[in-house]
Amino acid sequence: MPKVVWLLIIGMFVNTMGNSFLWPLHTIYMHDYLGQSLSMAGFVLMINAGTGVIGNLLGGYLFDRIGGYKSIMLGIILSMVALVMLTIWHGWPEYIWFVAILGFSGGVIFPSMYAMVGSVWPEGGRKAFNAIYLAQNVGVAIGPAIAGIVADHNINNIFMANLLTYVLFLAIVWVFYRKLVVTTNRHTSVLNEKKEIKQKAPFYAMMIVTIGYMLTWIVYVQWTSTISTHVLDLGISLKQYSLLWSINGALIIVAQPLIKPIISRLEHKIKAQLIIGIVIFMGSFVVVAFAESYAMFITAMVILTIGEIFVWPAVPTLAGQLAPKGREGFYQGIVNSMATIGRMIGPFIGGILVEAYGTPMMILILTSLMIFAIVTSLLYDLPLKKRTV
Numbered sequence: 001m002p003k004v005v006w007l008l009i010i011g012m013f014v015n016t017m018g019n020s021f022l023w024p025l026h027t028i029y030m031h032d033y034l035g036q037s038l039s040m041a042g043f044v045l046m047i048n049a050g051t052g053v054i055g056n057l058l059g060g061y062l063f064d065r066i067g068g069y070k071s072i073m074l075g076i077i078l079s080m081v082a083l084v085m086l087t088i089w090h091g092w093p094e095y096i097w098f099v100a101i102l103g104f105s106g107g108v109i110f111p112s113m114y115a116m117v118g119s120v121w122p123e124g125g126r127k128a129f130n131a132i133y134l135a136q137n138v139g140v141a142i143g144p145a146i147a148g149i150v151a152d153h154n155i156n157n158i159f160m161a162n163l164l165t166y167v168l169f170l171a172i173v174w175v176f177y178r179k180l181v182v183t184t185n186r187h188t189s190v191l192n193e194k195k196e197i198k199q200k201a202p203f204y205a206m207m208i209v210t211i212g213y214m215l216t217w218i219v220y221v222q223w224t225s226t227i228s229t230h231v232l233d234l235g236i237s238l239k240q241y242s243l244l245w246s247i248n249g250a251l252i253i254v255a256q257p258l259i260k261p262i263i264s265r266l267e268h269k270i271k272a273q274l275i276i277g278i279v280i281f282m283g284s285f286v287v288v289a290f291a292e293s294y295a296m297f298i299t300a301m302v303i304l305t306i307g308e309i310f311v312w313p314a315v316p317t318l319a320g321q322l323a324p325k326g327r328e329g330f331y332q333g334i335v336n337s338m339a340t341i342g343r344m345i346g347p348f349i350g351g352i353l354v355e356a357y358g359t360p361m362m363i364l365i366l367t368s369l370m371i372f373a374i375v376t377s378l379l380y381d382l383p384l385k386k387r388t389v
Contacts, residue, residue, distance in 0.1 A: 001124075005117060005128065008132065009135040011113070011172050012113055014172060017143040018139075020245065021146065027041045034092045041347065044096050047096060048100055052107035054107065055075070058108055059109060059336075063329025063332075064327060064330055068112040072173050077105075107336065111333040112329065114320075114332040116177075117132050122320075129313045130313040132316075137252040202384065212374070213373070215370060216311060220346075223244075234292065247305075251305045263309075271377055277309070277310030277311035278370050280310065284304035285363050289364050290360065
């Protein structure tokens with residue numbers, strides 16, 4: 001693996017570790033410490049994700065126009081400003097505004113990181129995006145565990161902890177990312193078509209597959225919103241809940257050697273990767289719907305983790321394969337935007353369904369949405385098969 005990829009991996013790890021101090025605790029903080037309802041907490045997270053969608057699209061656009069270094073620096077500086085404010089003022093309603101800024105600034109960073117790794121190591125294919133994905137999950141494994149300890153002492157300190165990680169991320173980007181060489185000599189179709197395809201066909205294909213991607217995120221994000229409060233209501237501690245995410249991140253790393261033979265066989269079969277992962281996702285949430293003990297939640301998290309190993313790296317890999325020259329950032333922006341839309345509407349929908357039907361029924365209702373994600377995974381390449389005459 002090239003040295004420049006390792007630099008991006010380290011940066012993504014630090015960024016994600018810091019962010020994971022906050023995102024598992026947003027709903028808990030608003031509900032248990034600020035006295036807001038689950039529906040209101042879901043609405044605030046929807047605002048956070050909505051600004052993230054804008055940030056993702058802008059970040060992808062800026063990558064194509066001014067490069068990854070400047071785009072990432074912009075996102076970091078905005079995040080640091082928001083966290084300084086949040087460290088000082090974390091009451092209601094100012095919490096809403098600062099969380100909204102964090103959504104936007106974080107959105108600017110992510111598509112540039114993915115586009116950069118695909119550009120500096122185009123021959124890496126799925127390996128390049130999987131490396132960034134693994135870096136994220138090492139951060140997820142460590143961040144919530146630290147956050148749980150910090151929150152047990154004083155939950156307000158998690159804002160300062162996140163700010164300090166951004167200071168470190170800023171130093172890494174400032175020193176190492178300024179002179180990264182980005183190339184764009186890559187193919188434009190996941191099908192490796194030799195004949196010309198319609199100009200907009202890759203974009204249509206990307207939109208189809210990311211609609212399913214968005215649906216999976218609507219369900220997945222329940223773990224950090226409605227399921228988090230449900231776990232606490234069952235008498236499971238905040239530290240134990242945070243540990244579930246540490247299990248998630250650690251298992252992603254540990255399971256790589258076990259999953260690698262399967263992934264290698266499916267390396268050029270994106271559809272199979274997506275469908276297998278989505279089916280495993282569905283099994284995980286069925287377990288959650290009937291979970292009453294901590295052991296069952298651990299089991300559900302293990303199943304969930306196996307599913308995401310298949311799905312999460314596959315979609316940005318597909319975006320890298322579909323992106324025409326000079327549009328790498330824009331396509332990664334689409335991927336991150338659709339995921340963020342799922343994170344935006346998921347908590348709000350979940351909160352309403354919980355209050356109407358209870359947590360188990362909410363999970364079963366939302367899990368059925370992933371059937372449509374299987375359909376989009378099967379059909380996304382239809383536009384690519386319509387060649388120009």
